[in-house]
Amino acid sequence: MSQPQTTRGPVSGLVASLTVLAVAAIALLIAPRQAPAGVSATHDPVILIPGMTAQASAMDPMKTNFVNAGWSRDRVFTWTDSTSMKGDLTQAGVELGQKVDSVLNQTGARKVVLVTWSASTLAARSYLKHVPGAQTKVSLYFSMAGPHHGTTTAAPWCQNLYPSCKQFAIGSPWLRELNSGTEVPGSPAVRYTTLRSTCDTNVDPSVSAELAGADNRQPPTCINHFMFPSDAGVFAMIKGIILDAEDDPTATTSPTPTSATTTTTAPPYAEKVTATAVDHYLAKRVNETQYNTLGARYGYTTPFPLYRCGTTWTDKPDCSPI
Numbered sequence: 001m002s003q004p005q006t007t008r009g010p011v012s013g014l015v016a017s018l019t020v021l022a023v024a025a026i027a028l029l030i031a032p033r034q035a036p037a038g039v040s041a042t043h044d045p046v047i048l049i050p051g052m053t054a055q056a057s058a059m060d061p062m063k064t065n066f067v068n069a070g071w072s073r074d075r076v077f078t079w080t081d082s083t084s085m086k087g088d089l090t091q092a093g094v095e096l097g098q099k100v101d102s103v104l105n106q107t108g109a110r111k112v113v114l115v116t117w118s119a120s121t122l123a124a125r126s127y128l129k130h131v132p133g134a135q136t137k138v139s140l141y142f143s144m145a146g147p148h149h150g151t152t153t154a155a156p157w158c159q160n161l162y163p164s165c166k167q168f169a170i171g172s173p174w175l176r177e178l179n180s181g182t183e184v185p186g187s188p189a190v191r192y193t194t195l196r197s198t199c200d201t202n203v204d205p206s207v208s209a210e211l212a213g214a215d216n217r218q219p220p221t222c223i224n225h226f227m228f229p230s231d232a233g234v235f236a237m238i239k240g241i242i243l244d245a246e247d248d249p250t251a252t253t254s255p256t257p258t259s260a261t262t263t264t265t266a267p268p269y270a271e272k273v274t275a276t277a278v279d280h281y282l283a284k285r286v287n288e289t290q291y292n293t294l295g296a297r298y299g300y301t302t303p304f305p306l307y308r309c310g311t312t313w314t315d316k317p318d319c320s321p322i
Contacts, residue, residue: 042075042109043072043075043113043242043246044109044110044111044112044113044139044242045076045077045103045104045107045112045113046071046075046076046077046112047077047078047096047099047100047103047112047113047115048062048063048077048078048079048115048229049078049079049080049096049114049116049117049120049124050078050080050084050085050117050118050120050229051117051118051119051120051145052084052086052118052119052162052165053086053162054080054084054085054117054118055080055084056078056079056080057078058078058117059078059115059117059229060078061230062229062230063078065232065235065239066235066239069235069239075107075109077099077103079096079099080120081095081096081123083164085118085120086162086163086164086165087163088163088164089122089123089126089163089164089167089168089174090123090126090130090174092120092123092126092164093123093124093125093126093127093128093130093131094127094131096124096127096131097127097131097134100112100134100137100138104137110137111136111137111139112137112138112139113138113139113140113141113142113242114138114140114141114142115142115238116144116146117145117146117228117229118144118145118146118203118225119168121143121144121145121146121147122146122147122148122164122167122168122178124141124143125141125143125148125178125183126178128141128186128190129185135185135189135190136189138186138190139190139191139245140190140191140241140242140245141190141191141192141193142193142194142195142238142241143193143194143195143211143214144194144195144229144234145195145196145197145200145202145203145209145225145228146194146203147168147203147208147209148175148179148183148194148208148209148211148301149170149175149208149276149278149279149282149301150168150169150170150171150172150279150282151168151170151203152170152204152205152282153201153202153203153204154166154168154169170279170282171279171282182212182213183211183212183213183214183301184211184212184213184214187213187214191215191245192214192215193214193215193216193217193238193241194211194215195209195217195218195219195228195237196209196210196216196217196218197219197222197223197224197228198218198222199223199224200223200224200225201224202224203225205278205281205282207277207278207295207300207301208278210301211301212276212299212302212303215241217237219231219233219234219237220233220236220237221233268309268317268318268319269307269308269309269317269319270308270309270310271307271308272305272306272307272308272317273285273306273308274303274304274305274306275303275304275306276300276301276302276303276304277291277294277295277298277299277300277301277304278301280294280306285306285308285313286306286313286322293322294315294322298315307319
């Protein structure tokens with residue numbers, strides 16, 4: 001008796017199709033993941049740090065931007081010190097060093113990227129200047145709206161309430177020490193970028209947010225102090241600088257040129273003070289018109305001397321007017 005001929009029915013065909021799909025899915029799962037176009041497979045971990053009184057969660061909008069741009073979530077950290085930047089900023093720098101070491105141990109990376117905002121810009125600079133080995137652990141430093149040369153908004157009530165506010169008051173001994181020598185410790189191995197806005201009334205004058213020797217920039221739109229962590233233009237600039245650095249790790253930022261000074265054997269002036277245009281203006285040695293003239297002449301964050309001749313100040317050692 002002959003055997004009935006078997007035919008491939010719709011059920012067996014479906015099983016075969018599902019088998020093919022399952023094999024393809026497994027292949028996708030085990031295949032190495034490719035980074036999105038324009039994004040490095042492995043970035044230096046990023047530590048996002050808010051300003052005075054803010055919690056680490058204040059930087060969540062920027063963390064989300066990094067993750068959406070292709071950064072691995074486990075390589076983007078938000079952090080602040082034990083006082084939320086209200087205490088001693090030198091100690092905050094020490095605590096930042098502990099966080100940097102923890103991130104490096106956790107990720108296996110060699111260096112981190114620091115993205116700082118407001119008062120934390122100073123704590124991070126203190127870390128880079130004072131903590132041994134710090135400069136070998138940071139690839140890029142970003143300062144958003146940092147009061148690097150003080151701000152008029154550091155009112156007496158603020159200084160009495162928060163030690164950090166006293167430290168970033170105009171002319172404070174702490175700021176003078178931090179800015180002494182170089183404002184960009186570890187440069188060019190550590191690449192410094194500052195971002196400021198003329199619509200930021202918390203850092204007054206806004207040029208106080210610049211650093212001599214850094215890549216000083218302004219966002220594409222005029223934003224206030226509190227918009228920096230969430231502003232799309234700010235993030236685009238930071239992302240672009242990081243990717244450029246990854247593409248060309250040997251590139252460095254050209255430091256701001258320092259103007260030469262002229263001296264005479266018998267100076268006719270009574271006093272000589274070397275400071276930035278910002279500090280000269282805040283100390284009331286020059287008026288607003290002179291401030292703009294000198295800023296255009298020397299740069300707003302490059303120290304240069306002024307000479308007191310009688311009751312007026314000039315940049316000429318022979319006492320001729322500005």
